[in-house]
Amino acid sequence: MTGINAIMFYALTLFQTTGFKNDALLLSAVITGIVNVASTFVSIYLVSIGVILLTHLNTTGTMDKRLAAVVVVLVCLYVMCFAWSWGPLAFIFFFFSAWIVVMGLFVVFLVPKTKGVPIDSIVERLWKQHPVWKNFMDDHDPKSKEMA
Known part of the structure; x- marks a missing residue:
């Protein structure tokens, strides 16, 4: 401080x-x-x-x-x-x-907690479910389909 x-x-x-x-x-x-x-x-x-x-x-x-x-x-x-x-x-x-x-x-409101979430599931389980960041996720992105 x-x-x-x-x-x-x-x-x-x-x-x-x-x-x-x-x-x-x-x-x-x-x-x-x-x-x-x-x-x-x-x-x-x-x-x-x-x-x-x-x-x-x-x-x-x-x-x-x-x-x-x-x-x-x-x-x-x-x-x-x-x-x-x-x-x-x-x-x-x-x-x-x-x-x-x-x-x-x-950090409190915009960074999701990753504890216990496998790295392969972070996009689907955290970023796409987050109240703010889900608005920026593209469901039609070929990379996101590959990860799922």
């Missing part, structure tokens, strides 16, 4: 459109992958806030001052990363969410 798959999938096309050549395209893919991995480690590091608080927070004011400073820095880093990503940009991801809803509805 965040749209990251679309960006990662089309990154090479985007870079090529901006004028990168073949070698630069490969380099851009490597750089994008490294940024993704490095950012993942930032997320893992931020989870350590919970671990620190779980293991070292007993009574208010009893945490070691250096460890407390680390928690403050991690919280600030989390807020900063949120402000760079979801904070001001959440409305952009509504576009991707709307398409996910459209795709989900398409």
Whole structure:
């Protein structure tokens, strides 16, 4: 729902459109992958806030001052990363969410379930019986007679 798959999938096309050549395209893919991995480690590091608080927070004011400073820095880093990503940009991801809803509805209403249907019978038992797709099936098609 965040749209990251679309960006990662089309990154090479985007870079090529901006004028990168073949070698630069490969380099851009490597750089994008490294940024993704490095950012993942930032997320893992931020989870350590919970671990620190779980293991070292007993009574208010009893945490070691250096460890407390680390928690403050991690919280600030989390807020900063949120402000760079979801904070001001959440409305952009509504576009991707709307398409996910459209795709989900398409699958639910227009793609028949094939479980338990032999592959030789799919045309006759599914496509020709489906409330929408049966309108597009040609009963006079020689290929469909061969399958029956």
